[in-house]
Amino acid sequence: MRSVVLLSGGIDPVSGRPAPPAGEIAAIGLALSVGGAVGGLHAGAPVPALRQAAGHGLEQVDCLQGGGDAVAVLAEALFAAPPDLVLAGRQARGGEDSGMLPYLLAERLDWPLLSGVVAIGATAEGWLAVTIGLAQGARRPAQIRLPCILCAHDAAPAPPFVFDRARRAVLRVVPVTGEEGPGMVAVEGTERPYRARPRLIGTASGGGGTVLEHPDPAEAARVLRDHLRALGMLAPPREGAADA
Amino acid sequence: MRARRDPRAERARCLVPGGARPRLARAGEAVVGAGPRERAVISIEAPAFWVAVVVEAPDGRLDRWARQSVGAARVLAGAEGGVVALLAGTAGGDALGEAGADRVVPLDGGIGPDAMPEMMLAALAPFVPRHVVLAETPAGGDWARRLAARAGWPIQTGVEMLSARQAIRPVGGMRRERAAAPARVLTLPRDRVASHGGTRREGRWCPAPERPADRGRMRVGPVVTATAAGIPLAEAPFVMAAGQGVVDFERFHALSRLLGATEGASRVVCDAGLMPRAAQVGASGTVLDARCYLAFGIAGAPQHLQGLGKVEHVVAVNTDLHAAIVARAGLSIIADAQAVMPALLDLLREEG
Ligand SMILES: Cc1cc2nc3c(=O)[nH]c(=O)nc-3n(C[C@H](O)[C@H](O)[C@H](O)COP(=O)(O)OP(=O)(O)OC[C@H]3O[C@@H](n4cnc5c(N)ncnc54)[C@H](O)[C@@H]3O)c2cc1C
Numbered sequence: 001m002r003s004v005v006l007l008s009g010g011i012d013p014v015s016g017r018p019a020p021p022a023g024e025i026a027a028i029g030l031a032l033s034v035g036g037a038v039g040g041l042h043a044g045a046p047v048p049a050l051r052q053a054a055g056h057g058l059e060q061v062d063c064l065q066g067g068g069d070a071v072a073v074l075a076e077a078l079f080a081a082p083p084d085l086v087l088a089g090r091q092a093r094g095g096e097d098s099g100m101l102p103y104l105l106a107e108r109l110d111w112p113l114l115s116g117v118v119a120i121g122a123t124a125e126g127w128l129a130v131t132i133g134l135a136q137g138a139r140r141p142a143q144i145r146l147p148c149i150l151c152a153h154d155a156a157p158a159p160p161f162v163f164d165r166a167r168r169a170v171l172r173v174v175p176v177t178g179e180e181g182p183g184m185v186a187v188e189g190t191e192r193p194y195r196a197r198p199r200l201i202g203t204a205s206g207g208g209g210t211v212l213e214h215p216d217p218a219e220a221a222r223v224l225r226d227h228l229r230a231l232g233m234l235a236p237p238r239e240g241a242a243d244a
Numbered sequence: 245m246r247a248r249r250d251p252r253a254e255r256a257r258c259l260v261p262g263g264a265r266p267r268l269a270r271a272g273e274a275v276v277g278a279g280p281r282e283r284a285v286i287s288i289e290a291p292a293f294w295v296a297v298v299v300e301a302p303d304g305r306l307d308r309w310a311r312q313s314v315g316a317a318r319v320l321a322g323a324e325g326g327v328v329a330l331l332a333g334t335a336g337g338d339a340l341g342e343a344g345a346d347r348v349v350p351l352d353g354g355i356g357p358d359a360m361p362e363m364m365l366a367a368l369a370p371f372v373p374r375h376v377v378l379a380e381t382p383a384g385g386d387w388a389r390r391l392a393a394r395a396g397w398p399i400q401t402g403v404e405m406l407s408a409r410q411a412i413r414p415v416g417g418m419r420r421e422r423a424a425a426p427a428r429v430l431t432l433p434r435d436r437v438a439s440h441g442g443t444r445r446e447g448r449w450c451p452a453p454e455r456p457a458d459r460g461r462m463r464v465g466p467v468v469t470a471t472a473a474g475i476p477l478a479e480a481p482f483v484m485a486a487g488q489g490v491v492d493f494e495r496f497h498a499l500s501r502l503l504g505a506t507e508g509a510s511r512v513v514c515d516a517g518l519m520p521r522a523a524q525v526g527a528s529g530t531v532l533d534a535r536c537y538l539a540f541g542i543a544g545a546p547q548h549l550q551g552l553g554k555v556e557h558v559v560a561v562n563t564d565l566h567a568a569i570v571a572r573a574g575l576s577i578i579a580d581a582q583a584v585m586p587a588l589l590d591l592l593r594e595e596g
Contacts, residue, residue: 013418091401093417098401099385103393112358112461115386127463134382136481136533137470144462189424194414197404199435200312209558209574213565217587220577224559224588227575231557232305233482233536234503
């Protein structure tokens, strides 16, 4: 099994220093859990964040330098030497940050894609078993045909950083011919420093709620049960329940 | 300048949403003075253009985020446009009209992510929407990107501010932002755009699209929900917490098991070693993402309330009517936690 992890470079949102996004480190962890050969792939010149990502378990990162559109360049490289498995993070950090690249790549290669992967299981007859992480701790098993693209869940276990591995990692520059593709849609608009805007505050129960003063315990319990049921936190009563 | 009074709106506020009956006032008695009356509904035949929104309702109810995405579609539709909601799930009859949708197209819930873009495109085809809005949930964010990639439509993900003319989203690792005209596909984080507060819309049901052929490239199994005790506190949908007012922890644990709630606690309780440190809710503990927070004997100190920022519904049981948590709660029961917990246990056990 040969896996390729897509690396974007990236910066730390707080310090602005080069750092790989959490999702890409999680993707390296997933690739290592599968076993076999694991390599990094980056569209663009070698940048320091790639070395940091490699410190989490990659020996070599191929940097496709000179190309135009990232999707076209990556698709060509993956088409020329197809791996069994391509892994990516949820979204890059430091560029457009839309999380679209794996999807455009899957479309271009006509490979299946699954996102939010927290664990990878066994392969059988060309199918790979994976576990998808959903909101609030829920999980969903799935199987996907190889070769495929998997986007790692940010919470998938991250392999530890080893400084020596980062220092010794090989960032191999692979020159590619620049070919403009329709891949990423050009972006317009005005760019400026980020301004944090407050989120809306929940209006559902922003104070001024119902108050029940000194009810007897049975009455309080009934009101609580009905309220929780109305909020959908409690399953509806079973047929023929005592006092429905 | 003083705002003019709007007696109609004031009366409407005294009714439960939908206006079917008066809501209970703080003191517990019903607000009177408003009899049943006709509910205003806006229905629209042929709007100038359509804006689509994909709504998830896996358990048959629209949560706040889903309502906000319909609200965002209404913002983009303005006065002339209509909103069509593609419903992935089973929200009943009126809920989507209430939330602001003019049309509802049900989507087959059992379909896998691979076939989702085809199904969305089939559902959207009769409407030729100007924009498609999705919530940036794990599933919604995935569908949005699949749709944009398949159709070749431009997309803006994680839009933090939206008007009919522009959408603003962070770029460059959250250090910069870009303002541009709203794209064809938009995804919306939680609590960025208000849900629709105006008159309810018709929410007319339209036929479901044909189920597209499966491409046989992936098989997705059923969702396995985590047990309440196994969910990390930060992810738990329902948290039940103990403060200084709880002494009967045996009953507290029994009740949390029966309710299927994840356990939390105030700092004082963790300091005393009555609950593990990992259970601490608040500024120096865990910030919750729960839908419901049930607090027994918690005063609601500012440091504690900071942990409840995102919680939709707070329910408090406290002996003190003037505790800060009572002001944050949608329902407060002024009573001894040691009396209410066993009564609730008995009631739930009786039900089976
Ligand atoms: C720097 C700093 C950080 C902090 N961070 C946190 C934090 O992250 N999380 C946190 O929780 N706290 C934090 N605190 C502590 C916080 O200020 C409060 O002291 C704490 O939250 C109070 O906990 P409590 O509500 O359980 O207890 P109390 O303040 O003692 O309140 C107990 C409540 O229970 C009620 N009560 C009493 N008996 C009963 C009964 N029999 N039945 C029902 N109700 C009853 C009382 O009316 C009262 O309202 C922090 C403080 C500081 C200074």
